[in-house]
Amino acid sequence: MVQRVAVIGAGAGGLASIKCCLDEGLEPTCFERSEDIGGVWRYTDSMDERRVSVYRSVITNTSKEMSCFSDFPCPEDFPNYLPHSLLLEYFRMYAQHFNLLQHIRFKTTALSVRKRPDFTTSGQWEVVTETNGVWESHVFDAVMVCTGHYQDPYLPLASFPGIDTRFKGRYLHSREYKDVEAFQGKRVLVVGIGNTGGDLSVELSRVAAKVFLSTRSNTWVFSRVSDHGFPSDMVNTTRFNHFLEWLLPAALTKRIKFQKFNSWFNHANYGLASTKSSNFKIIVNEELPFCLLSGTVVLKPNVKEFTETSAVFEDGTTEENIDVVLFATGYIFSFPFLEESVRSLFDDNRSLYKRIFLPQLEKPTLAIIGLVQLTGSVMVGAEMQARWVTGIFAGWNKLPPTSRMMADVLKKKPSVKRNPFERENLKLSFISYIDEIASCAGVKPSVLRLLLTDPRLALAIFFGPCTPYQYRLVGRGKWSGARNAILTQWQRTLKPLRNRVVDDCSDGWCWMCLLALPVALTASFLLSKYTRLAWSPWAGPQL
Secondary structure (H helix, E strand, O other): OOOEEEEEOOOHHHHHHHHHHHHOOOEEEEEEOOOOOOHHHOOOOOOOOOOOOOOOOOEOOOOHHHHOEOOEOOOOOOOOOOEHHHHHHHHHHHHHHOOOHHHEEEOEEEEEEEEOOOHHHHOOEEEEEEEOOEEEEEEEOEEEEOOOOOOEEOOOHHHOOOOOOOOOOEEEEHHHOOOOHHHOOOEEEEEOOOHHHHHHHHHHOOOOOEEEEEOOOEEEEEOOEOOOOOEHHHHHOEHHHHHHHHHOOHHHHHHHHHHHHHOOOOOOOOOOOOOOOOOEEEEEOOOHHHHHHHOOEEEEOOEEEEOOOOEEEOOOOEEOOOOEEEEOOOEEOOOOOEOHHHHOOOOOHHHOEOOOEOOOOOOOOEEEOOOOOEOOOHHHHHHHHHHHHHHHHOOOOOOOOHHHHHHHHHHHOOOOOOOHHHHHHHOEOHHHHHHHHHHHHOOOOOHHHHHHHOHHHHHHHHHOEOOHHHHHOOOOOOOOOHHHHHHOHHHHHHHHHOOOOOOOOOHHHHHHHHHHHHHHHHHHHHHHHHHHHHHOOOHHHHO
């Protein structure tokens, strides 16, 4: 029976893991090598080679209602999308509310995590830590690794001939970027068009002489603001939409998505993406289209090579007098503290059962938390993982036999290994993955059962946003405030916007409209698109 649990890292996943351990009556000890909680979301001006932090201007891509811990809603007066300072404040509120700080050892680095000699029977681990030069050895019944996937910068210099031999300008990874000060009046080339590459291109365009954005991917740009001004993820990430995606043919669903993206602006005209593309990524950025339209950011294809002062692209064009090259090429994960025999068992999260467990281990006492990419908030995914894992540690949940876990891993793992540039296509559906882990943990809500016992709540769950509170309605960890949190989520969404109230409609009618909004938007959109496809003589070839 597991009792003592080591938690490595005090970011969002680490905090959730500590709390879940306490909920299950376990004894967590968290080792955090910095002096504070927050992980990558704790911004610092200084560069620390041992940790990654966000840049100064960063704002969350997922809204507060879709990103919060499932039994601790964000304050209603917080904006819907949070800057790093407010998100860190929310983490502090969570940690203080559940008395988590007393279980964290700050400025303590986990140097090694190794199996005990009797691991096959005990499942125990020896953890060696260092605090102010003093080494300590500990024995734990289980380990939860919560360091996430933003660990080591991925800098593929070999793919860009001349960058480190001929190019005389400066090059750096986005990890080193803090603000625009060092880029005033420079000609900057940003390599990579993920969320970070898009954000930095827009920000640099305000002070740089010129910004070029190089990409080799088909990219669809999405806004955090929906057509009617609500957070996009709250309107789009619903069980109703998820059901329609499962029901409709994949080709039709893809066509509808592309036309939805193009209803904002034609991506082909901007050189971003084509409706015929099979491999593509989706980024969140409201300002990038205008920067491209105004010429402050110029989109370019992949870089072929660098000369002393210029970049030569694969289409044969050249941009001269490049001062700085900023690589927004992502990160790779590494767990240097894990012993080699364990580390060699997986090369990415697809080698893990449910993206969490190593099925080859004799005892399931090592869990990797937060090493998953979702179409929604990773923080919600990490908390759900922690709930299931601690339930297993406490003996309430069981894992299937090793053979079944290995078969599941092999079934879901593609044969071709992809580099970090292509990981966007490996993102898992937010609702599918959270529901999958929730089912394992016994906390997935039943809409049909609720329809018989609480129709109002059932409709809010099915047609409204799939907020984390849904997973606190039943099972272990059930929260008495979950129902009210779901029924008041739109009020918390509108609260920070109501700084100047106009008399537009009665409150009752407003809330009815809000509840019906996701249904009406989705139904009307699908009906119009399906009708157009059904009657268009070009519908077949375009599919």
